[in-house]
Amino acid sequence: MGIRFESALLNYSFLLCVLLAIPASILFGIHVWLSGVARWVSKIVCCLILSVLLLIPLMFIISDIADIAEAGQDTSFEKMDDQIIHGHHYRLYRTNGGATTSFGLVLRQESESFLGMKRVGVIKTAYPASDAKLEIMPSGLARLTMQPYGDGKQLGEVFEFKPE
DSSP, X not given: OEEEESSHHHHHHHHHHHHHHHHHHHHHHHHHHOOHHHHHHHHHHHHHHHHHHHHHHHHHHHHHHHHHHHHSSOTTXXXXXXXXXXXXXXXXXXXXXXXXXXXXXXXXXXXEOSTTEEEEEEEEEESSOOOEEEEEOTTSOEEEEEOXXXXXXXXXXXXXXXXX
């Protein structure tokens, strides 16, 4: 179970802030605990190491934030279905990692929390997969019916579960 913002843009922005807070807190610690030449040498070495380690993740996060702001939604995690059962949202998403990956499916239980946040738990994942149907059965069970994927090598799958 995890916590996420309702807005994908806020999720990525929060991640960006956390990633930037790491080097800031390390540099602050160096500034407070060291003095003189050791302080400046440590700051330079720290900045070089952290800039190399954080450059690639920062580029991806900033690129994703720009894409989400332009499209108005996170196209890498597309909501396909939403069923409300016992006050919880059971949402089915299609994942899209780009041209070098296959589509995947993620079924999550999401519950509203506070301040635009939600508690999230993953119920089922399927990869590769691109299409599925989520339905509530008269028995109270929920059924996720995943369609065959690709050229027929991947068979469809049926997953039933009892919603909480």
